[in-house]
Amino acid sequence: MQTKTILLNDIDYITRNDKAIVRLFGTDPETSENVIAYDSNFLPYMYVLPLDLDECLAQLRELNLDNLELESKNDIGVEKEFIRITLNHPQEVPKIRDTIRDLDDVREIREYDIPFYRRYLIDKQITPRNLIKLNGHLVDREVYDDINIDKDVILFKLDEDPVDTHKTINRNRILSFDIEVYNAEGMPDAEVDPIIMMSLSGNYGYNKVLSTKKSEREFVETVESERDMLQRFVEIVKQENPDILVGYNSDNFDLPYIKKRADVLKVKLKLGIDNSTIKFMKRGFNNAGVIRGRTHVDLYLLIRQYMRLERYTLEKVYEELFNEEKIDVPGDKIYQYWDSDDERLEELFDYSMDDAVTTTMIGDKITPLTIAQSRLVGQPLFDIARMTTGQMIEWYLMLKAYEKNNIVPNKPTNTEYNERRLSKKNEGGYVKEPEKGLFEHIAYLDFKSLYPSIIIAQNISPDTITDGEGLSEDEYYTCPENDYKFRKEPKGFIPSIIGNILDERQRIKKLMKEETVPEQKKAYDFEQQGLKRLANSMYGVYGYSRFRWYKKECGAAITAWGREYIQDAMKKSEEYGFKPIYADTDGFYATYIGKLE
């Protein structure tokens, strides 16, 4: 047996002989070689909450479901006996779920909608972007019939569970790409309009524009045909082997366009580590461009999570982040610049290069936070880069639920979702409209992480809600305005997790202060920022209708206490000679009207 350590980048599964085999994609941190590790020892499963246990078991066995185990799990504060049904293939899960749904003694089905690779990461407790220790041995490409993979990719069969070292390396090799397209007829049509330029830029000093036209610019490499350009593009990606491939709106423009042109020109785009072509994963109405084994990040989506702007054009985003103007060519005139064959063509080359360079700069600035979030939440960077903070929280909670042997609540059905949405909207934070006038001696007072603090202080959690019966008054907290009650003991699921996040953040901040290596200092900073975002958004789980842990009462209690806290603080400030003039949710401005020295 051999040991191999990889920086885990990506994960999926393949099907061989009707069985799912998990593939872990990573790079050897010392040699930068690409590694694919196969694990064929993990099976999909789901849980059934029975009405009558024995009856239920009998009914399931009748359907030839024989891999059944009993497990005691905590369901929102209550210990319950569940039947765990283990299956052979992930795609059987939704099928069997639908089959058993109407059985007389099946009360509820749980954890039937967790993608297999995510289930693997959670259950094996391994984290993308960490260094993972693998025990197993090298295999030939024939073993798993993954025969199209390049010879320089190392294939490894796991004989034991992978082990997370909980360490990482501060390496973030980013390669950006961007295309320019011929567009005499308005928005280009990939069936007919060729790609005229492909630009690439690496944050380690790599700059290139591929084109079928010649240029004086050093960064331009001229190729014979559009088809050659696509092939050269693949070659460069392979040769540069970045940790992250970034684009701007590349999920919805560049990658679909490149794929379509490759189809039209009959070029095989072997971009994946396994030499697979670009694939698209449906995410709502949009697609996410998958380059298997590499991490493709669309910065457009990321930026929309990261900052609030009116418009999110590459130009506006770059100017906002770097306070610098960007080279611009009006989109609808690109074909004219291309056809001009004069100085304007050179301008177009500059523009194409600049788009890639600025994309790299933006990626360099914001992906470290996304990497930190990926490690916190324990899900792949590709997924995290396409999640809202709310979704990150949900996956983080699902990880923690597994660790604490809590069963995960189901997502609401559409009916439940609509009911939740239509039910009277919860009141928000307290707002005092600003008083008119000019004021002197202004002070601003605010609560640090008001909502997270309230959740912890009042132990607000779906598993601590009580009607107070059988408890004495000092055993629960009572919310002002609405009388919701929360048991003081034991600590609720969500409060305890927020507590851990805040403690961890303090620990990281301390490490950050003591750290002397600038790179590591920055890495700690991103980590504590990620933790802060997680804690501050956690209150949303109670208010967002699609969340598994949605609980209207909890959401209402938090804001009610919030309103009380801030108004108390305002009153208190008046005792010290302040007069509040404007307040919003967790802070207020006050003017000092007491005696000055």
Next chain:
DNA sequence: GTGAACCGGGG
């Protein structure tokens, strides 16, 4: 007023 339709980024 209400619900449907549209929009984002990209060239």
Next chain:
DNA sequence: GTGTACGGTTCAC
């Protein structure tokens, strides 16, 4: 792929 966004604005009646 153990799947089907989202939130805001404008339009049509």
